[in-house]
Amino acid sequence: MAPGHPVRALWLDPQDGLIARIAAAIEHCTAQPALHPVQTVVLLPYAQLMPLAQTLWSQVMQGGFAPRFETTRNWARSMTGFMPGPDDITFDAARDGLTAQTLLERAGLGAQRDALAGRLVESAQQLAALVAAVAPVQRPAWVARARAVVASGLDAPVLALESAVARVALEWAxxxxxxxxxxxxxxxADAAGGAGLDCLVVLEGFQAEPLAQALQAQMGDKACSTALPAQAARGSIALHAARDLEDEAQRAAACVLRHVEAGRTPVALAATDRVLTRRVRAMLDTQGIAIRDENGWTLSTTRAAAHVMGALRACRWDASSDAVLDWLKNAPAFAQDPVLLLEKSLRRAGVQAWRAWSAPDPLANPSQPGLAALTALTLEVNRLLQTLQRARPLVQWLQGLHALLQASGQWDLLAGDAAGDKLLAVLRLSPAEQGAFEQSLAPTAWATRRLDLAQFTAWVNDALEAAKFVPSHTSLAGDEQVVILPMSQLLARPFAAVVLPGCDEVRLAVSPEPPGPWTAAQRAALALPTREALAQAVRAAWRDVLQTPHCDVLWRHSDDTGEPLLPSPLVQELLLEGLAPTAMDPREHRAVSSQPAPKPQPMAPALPVQRLSASAYEDLRRCPYRFFALRQLGLKEADELEGEVDKRDFGLWLHAVLKTFHEALKAAPAYDLPARVAMINAAAEEVTQAMHLGEDEFLPFAAAWPQVRDGYLDWLVKHEASGARFEQAEVWQEQPLGPLTLIGQIDRIDQDADDAVLLIDYKTEALAKTRDRVRQPTEDTQLAFYAALQPHDTLRAAYLNVGEKGATTAVEQPAVVQVRDALIAGILHDMQRIREAAALPALGEGSACDFCAARGLCRKDFWDAA
Structure with a gap:
């Protein structure tokens, strides 16, 4: 501890220091002061002060007896023998959540138990802190007064559920x-003259602890209290205004590093925002900084929790293919080659729901490699997933989850990992803990009550959300360079510097919202922390932090959503006092010379093109490099299995509907409009089910369907009146062209009145865009390419714009034969040049780059401007 540090005076001042005051209190309370300090307990506001207080006492009171430095929780834990009853509050979310549901059922709220259980646990645990602070003999009278308080303020009919939860919470506590x-x-025992304490000293933090105050009152003259917060001069304060979260995290990490380099250690990093703090810690870890994390993070955000929740999500009866793939990729027991083949197969088939997947028969497809392994993997996955399908009691669920994690190889990833061990303990997944848990559940309804998978998953999720994981520190105590902790726990600790990120109006509110459903009147009557008390505690913690010798305060101007943010009112007070944000950036900026990349111009004569589609040749015309990357190299983006239904999905759906409708109409001709409407609606329903489109996600397009249908049927009547007739739909065709084979699938082939072939390609885009396609005939690839797939010398081709607003319009390409001949000549010329090692440059022009899968390869954004 530095000689001039304010905390040194707080603890070690010979007259007014805490050590001197504790010693004076012991001498006043004990009959034999030289012999009985060991019969004294000093209650501290939080556990991290215990080793510091013990060390400072031994430095000042050398060779003498030392009192016990405790917190109320640690002191109670040292007294063995307590076992909670079956329905007692245990402050263990995994157990209290079950008890809460039972109590709600007893109160006639069984139908709402899933929604109210979490609120009941929160309310009951808040009241439990008050009930525990009342001596057992005085508790009945306190509860009688509390019943009257809880019954008031929530008597409106609209607050009936809140009132019921509050009453149940009180009775439970x-x-x-x-x-x-x-x-x-x-x-x-001591007050009655038995073996007990000689003295109790309570060191109060920013907020008084009800239990410590009650124990002090019980001890009478043999107890005293003193406040820890002290007034001292402010240290050196630097204010840093950041643009956004990333800028704030970088600046905070840089501030910490500057303090470490200057020897100002340990540095306190206040955890005001979970995401921000973890980002800063990641940056510090890369620099090899020794960190002690006293704040930790929610267990549900750890990798261990992701393993368990991923396995449970995969076991749902309606699990998505992505959920199952996510589980398989993180399960060591499954060989990754079959898993990758499974992913490729699912994406190629577009199977979103796992239950819709069935592996192809390897005997029916002997030429395709890996099908046997794919089938075996599918069968094994389905077998494992079935083990967690049926309802069962909670302990059997734990046994089943344990078996699934072992079969998938994930158990070994959890056991031995710090977060994994914590998870196994919280969920009672090890056999020994399951036995003790089963025994504790025996007197309750949960010993036999059957849960389905959704209920068990909710229980697991609630338990992980309520548990906290604090990573262990590998260095010796006192060797850490940085300590991550809540701002309130900087109190009375000798940090050389403190870094306070997240000091904006949201994360450092000057008047925090009190937790729980209680009204202001109820809080005052029950002695729950009020908004005013919480605001005073925040201000007291803020004043104490600013007394640190070096303090960096950071905030951001905008949040993740782009919403502007103001500094916290506490920071605004500093600004009004004349402090200004520092102009010095704590980060070290390095000058890096620009090294732009040249435009790529690959040559690929060794990658001959043998099969060519219209879209592939369109790529070549728009950007030769895209053709090289996507067609010759065969690179492809992985398709998403899940996502919102978009315009492309509607186009695919419409293609399938019109194909089904026209094939049915050709097989059973119908000419009256009601019959055709019924047939096309049946086709729409059939395709919707075949494509597994949910009613909710397809609703916008389903709402537009009647207009689309009516407009199309009106056009069809006029089309047939011209003498045209439907022949085929979704026709796959191949046409040899020298060393090439032209391939493509034509939406529709009709015959016109003169028996000429009429090629039709559906479009659901804006009509103006469709007309632009044929405005310059030689610029249009698609219709000319489809014409090249036909052996006929006389044919017609048109785009059919099926508008969502009800109008269907045919846009014909009148010079399709001439354009086809020019296109064929161009294809032969271009393919010959590729075989002769012509360059395939990245053009980087026009709209082709806006949505290009090869943009990350061509590096357009890093080209040399010259």
Whole structure:
């Protein structure tokens, strides 16, 4: 501890320091001061102060007895023998959530138990802290007064559920026994003349602890209290205004590094925002900084929790293919080659729901490699997923999840990992813990109550959300360079510097919202923390932090959504006092010379093109490099299995509907409009089910369908009146062209009145865009290419624009034969040049680059401007 540090004076001042005041209190309370400090307990506001207080006492009071430095929770834990009852509050979310549901059922709220259980646990745990602070003999009278308080303020009919939860929470807290009840027995024994404490000293933090105050009152003259927060001069304060979260995280990490380099250690990093703090820690880890994380993070955000929740999501009866693939890719028991083949097959087939997938028969496809392994993997996955399908009691669910994790190889990833061990303990997944858990559940309804998978998953999720994981520190105590902790726990600790990120109006609110459903009147009557008390605690913590010798305060101007943010009112007060954000950036900026890349111009004569489609040749015409990357190299983006239904999905759906409708109409001709409407609606329903389109996600297009249908049927009547007739739909055709084979699937082939072939390609785009396609005949590839697939010398081709607003319009390409001949000559010329090693440059022009899958390869954004 630095000689001039304010915390040094707080603890070690010979007259007014905490050590001197504790020693004076012991001398005042004990009959034999030289012999009985060990019969003194000093209660601290939080556990991290215990080793510091013990060390400072030994430095000042060398060779003498030392009192016990404890927190109320640690003191109660040291008194063995407490076992909670079946319905007691345990402050363990995995157990309390079950008890809450039972109590709600007893109160006649079984139908709402899933929605209310979390609120009940929160309310009951808040009241439990108050009930535990009342001596057991005085508890009945306190509960009687509390019942009247809880019954008031929530009596409106609209608040009936809130009122019921509050009443159940009070009765639950009142009926529970607590480990801290032993503390009242300890202080009462001394008051009665038995073996107990000689002195109790309470060191108060920013907020008074009800239990510590109650124990002090129980001890009478043998107890005293003193406040830890002290007034001292402010240290050196630097204000940093950042643009956004990333800028703030970088600046905060740089501030920490500057303090470490200057020897100002340990540095306190206040955890005001979980995401921001983890980002800063990641940056510090890359620099090899020794970090002690006292704040930790929610267990549900760890990789261990992702393994368990991923496995449970994959077991749902309606699990998506992505959910199953995510589980398989993180399960070591499954060979990755078959898993990758499975992913490729699912994406090629567009199977979104796992239950819709069935592996192809390897005997029917002997030429395709890997089908046997794919089939075996599918069968094994389905077998494992079936093990967690049926309803069962909770302990059997734990056994089944344990078996699934072992079969998938994920158990070994959890066991031995710090977060994994914490998860196994919280969920009672190890056999030994399952036995103890089963025994504790035996007196309750949960010993036999059957849960389905959704209920079990919700229980697991709630338990992981409520649990906290604090990583262990590998260095020796005192060797850490950075300590991550809540701002309130900087109190009375000798940090050389503190970095406070997240000091904006949202994350450092000057008047925090009190937790729980209680009204202001109820909070005051029950002695729950009020908004005013919380605001005073925040201000007290803020004043204390600013007394650190070096303090960096950071905030951002905008949030992730782009919404502007103001500094916290506490920071605004500093700005009004005359402090200004520093102009010095704590980051080290390096000058890096620009090294633009040249435009790529590959040559690929060794990659001959043997099969050519219209879209492939369109790529060549728009950008030769895209043709090289996507067609010759065969690179392809992985398609998403899940996503919102978009315009492309509607186009595919419409193609399939019109194909089904016209084939049915050709087989059973119908000429009256109602019959045709019924046939096309049946086709639409059939295709919707075949494509597994949900009603909710397809609703916008389904709403437009009647207009689309009516407009198309009106056009069809006029089309047939001209003498045209439908022949085929979705026709796959191949046409040899020298060393090439032209391939393509034509939406529709009709015969016109003169028996000439009429090629039709459906479009659901804007009509103006369709007309632009044929405005310059030689610029249009698609219709000319489809014409090249036909052996006929006389033919017609048109785009059919099926508008969502009800109008269907044919846009014909009148010079399709001439354009086809020019296109064929161009294809032969271009393919010959590729075989002769002509360059395939990246053009980087026009709209072709806006949505190009090869843009990351051509590096257009890094080209040399010259």
């Amino acid at each position: 009142a009926a529970s026994s607590y480990a801290t009840d032993a503390l009242f027995a300890a202080v009462t």
